[in-house]
Amino acid sequence: MYELIVVGGGPAGLAAACAAWDSGLRHILIVERDRELGGILNQCIHNGFGLTWFKEELTGPEYAHRFIELLARTGVEVRTDTMVLDVTADLRVHMTGPATGYRIERAKSVILAMGCRERTRGAIGIPGTRPAGVYTAGAAQRYVNVEGWLPGRRVVILGSGDIGLIMARRMTLEGAKVLACVEVMPYSGGLTRNIVQCLQDFDIPLYLSHTVTQIRGRDRVEQVVVSRVDEKRAPIPGTEMVFDCDTLLLSVGLIPENELTERAGVEMDPRTKGAVVYENMETSVPGVFTCGNVTHVHDLVDFVSAESQRAGTAAAKYVLHGPAAGESVSLKNGPGVSYTVPQRVRPQNVEKAFNVFFRVNRIFGKSEIVVRARERELCRFKRDRLAPGEMENITVPVKLLEGVTGDVTVEIREV
Amino acid sequence: MRELICIVCPRGCHMRVDGDLNVTGNFCPRGEAYAKAELTHPTRVVTSTVRITGAAYPRCPVKTAAPVPKEKIFDVMDAIGRVTLSAPVRVGQTVIEDVCGTGVAVVAAREMP
Ligand SMILES: Cc1cc2nc3c(=O)[nH]c(=O)nc-3n(C[C@H](O)[C@H](O)[C@H](O)COP(=O)(O)OP(=O)(O)OC[C@H]3O[C@@H](n4cnc5c(N)ncnc54)[C@H](O)[C@@H]3O)c2cc1C
Numbered sequence: 397m398y399e400l401i402v403v404g405g406g407p408a409g410l411a412a413a414c415a416a417w418d419s420g421l422r423h424i425l426i427v428e429r430d431r432e433l434g435g436i437l438n439q440c441i442h443n444g445f446g447l448t449w450f451k452e453e454l455t456g457p458e459y460a461h462r463f464i465e466l467l468a469r470t471g472v473e474v475r476t477d478t479m480v481l482d483v484t485a486d487l488r489v490h491m492t493g494p495a496t497g498y499r500i501e502r503a504k505s506v507i508l509a510m511g512c513r514e515r516t517r518g519a520i521g522i523p524g525t526r527p528a529g530v531y532t533a534g535a536a537q538r539y540v541n542v543e544g545w546l547p548g549r550r551v552v553i554l555g556s557g558d559i560g561l562i563m564a565r566r567m568t569l570e571g572a573k574v575l576a577c578v579e580v581m582p583y584s585g586g587l588t589r590n591i592v593q594c595l596q597d598f599d600i601p602l603y604l605s606h607t608v609t610q611i612r613g614r615d616r617v618e619q620v621v622v623s624r625v626d627e628k629r630a631p632i633p634g635t636e637m638v639f640d641c642d643t644l645l646l647s648v649g650l651i652p653e654n655e656l657t658e659r660a661g662v663e664m665d666p667r668t669k670g671a672v673v674y675e676n677m678e679t680s681v682p683g684v685f686t687c688g689n690v691t692h693v694h695d696l697v698d699f700v701s702a703e704s705q706r707a708g709t710a711a712a713k714y715v716l717h718g719p720a721a722g723e724s725v726s727l728k729n730g731p732g733v734s735y736t737v738p739q740r741v742r743p744q745n746v747e748k749a750f751n752v753f754f755r756v757n758r759i760f761g762k763s764e765i766v767v768r769a770r771e772r773e774l775c776r777f778k779r780d781r782l783a784p785g786e787m788e789n790i791t792v793p794v795k796l797l798e799g800v801t802g803d804v805t806v807e808i809r810e811v
Numbered sequence: 812m813r814e815l816i817c818i819v820c821p822r823g824c825h826m827r828v829d830g831d832l833n834v835t836g837n838f839c840p841r842g843e844a845y846a847k848a849e850l851t852h853p854t855r856v857v858t859s860t861v862r863i864t865g866a867a868y869p870r871c872p873v874k875t876a877a878p879v880p881k882e883k884i885f886d887v888m889d890a891i892g893r894v895t896l897s898a899p900v901r902v903g904q905t906v907i908e909d910v911c912g913t914g915v916a917v918v919a920a921r922e923m924p
């Protein structure tokens with residue numbers, strides 16, 4: 397019987413396991429389906445990781461390496477090449493791999509850290525033929541950075557998420573011509589710094605409020621047609637542009653990988669597509685915690701590490717001292733906010749302050765983030781600019797929740 | 812007056828720089844340093860991969876240990892493209908000592924046992 401089993405050995409799982417070890421657990425197992433630890437970071441060879449956490453600008457593999465080294469100093473057991481098939485509500489973890497075969501391990505607590513996967517073309521349905529040469533940006537990233545082959549020479553990118561932007565630069569550096577990055581929304585889905593250093597640095601045009609309306613080609617992509625869209629995201633006839641290209645990369649969003657979570661009977665949040673969590677990353681199933689991209693899609697791994705550390709510490713506390721107590725208040729998204737994590741807070745279980753991550757649903761200029769309980773304002777935070785592509789994060793002192801029952805709302809007011 | 816977005820950290824401050832290189836809108840001093848460099852001699856860290864034999868994968872990620880002049884990016888890529896390593900490689904190991912006369916080294920960014 398393990399005190400803790402961590403499902404997934406990406407940055408989330410690594411930070412959670414290290415924190416649980418530091419908090420006193422001694423029987424911890426990480427299960428990772430890939431051949432090695434590190435998760436998606438292994439293919440993210442660009443730099444820009446760790447500025448908050450390590451105060452240094454690291455590449456993805458270097459960031460992973462730092463945590464793998466920290467883990468090596470603990471006694472945490474690791475099983476790679478092993479896939480978790482099921483987690484039950486009574487904390488039995490079903491797994492299979494060539495080394496151990498099919499096994500069921502029991503645990504006193506479980507941390508789900510499976511990360512996310514890319515939305516595929518099927519999920520967004522582009523009309524036209526189905527030739528070779530259409531890849532998700534993350535698949536292309538793996539081909540170029542890990543396997544060492546270039547998926548195409550003339551490229552159009554649909555979607556302006558960070559992976560698409562990063563791949564625009566990467567393919568350009570490797571000698572491909574990136575003709576355009578096309579985004580259906582009126583704003584980019586990626587970090588502003590990536591627009592600057594991945595597109596503008598290489599004069600790659602970004603077409604906002606545009607989408608790919610047709611893919612042409614018999615065996616291989618030969619052309620894609622791009623059209624402008626109206627406010628309802630419907631293509632406007634007569635605005636078509638044709639690009640001669642052999643490759644279309646899709647960077648149209650990430651979806652948390654939550655099949656296991658749902659099967660375990662954990663309450664889900666349709667907004668984040670992850671579990672509903674308390675302030676300590678605990679789910680509705682006692683002893684089951686979640687952290688990282690499986691909980692909500694992060695742009696920055698530093699926040700993943702911070703959140704996962706909280707999950708690891710909380711799992712240790714659960715095992716060593718029993719379940720967290722106290723009534724909870726619910727956090728709701730008010731105008732301008734699309735979701736919050738956590739969704740529930742138990743004031744009794746918070747020492748000084750709790751963190752709230754959220755995303756806004758459009759671009760805001762100078763504005764204030766207002767936290768209120770019904771009509772009573774609890775606190776407000778000033779921001780110069782807010783954008784859906786950049787996750788926001790506020791710290792709320794718990795004493796402000798004194799006497800509050802029911803809901804607490806987070807909303808944006810432009811000033 | 813020029814508008815500039817700081818790329819030093821994910822905060823992405825929107826800055827303004829006047830003719831005398833006075834910077835406003837930066838949240839921290841690194842933004843000012845970046846803005847001045849960007850308008851006089853812009854630099855970037857280059858990350859890429861080199862061939863490797865005898866490892867689990869055929870490519871090993873590398874990076875320039877410091878930023879290099881922006882106009883040298885493609886020369887640096889050429890130089891990186893000519894290297895083949897053989898496993899094992901340690902993270903931080905020097906791959907090219909002084910790439911394209913920039914005085915900057917290219918180093919491995921991953922353990923490849
Ligand atoms: C292309 C790209 C670029 C990025 N750029 C930046 C950047 O510049 N700066 C930055 O700070 N952040 C960046 N990020 C974000 C950061 O990398 C992620 O937020 C972070 O990796 C998420 O960590 P995670 O552990 O939650 O997920 P992952 O890294 O996806 O790890 C999940 C792990 O779980 C394993 N797993 C899943 N299901 C199972 C199962 N059933 N059984 C066993 N194992 C399982 C997977 O194999 C994987 O190893 C980027 C992300 C991407 C995709």
Ligand code: SF4
Nearest residue numbers: 817820823824839842
């Ligand atoms: S000015 Fe400072 S805080 Fe703002 S983006 Fe640059 S480095 Fe980050």
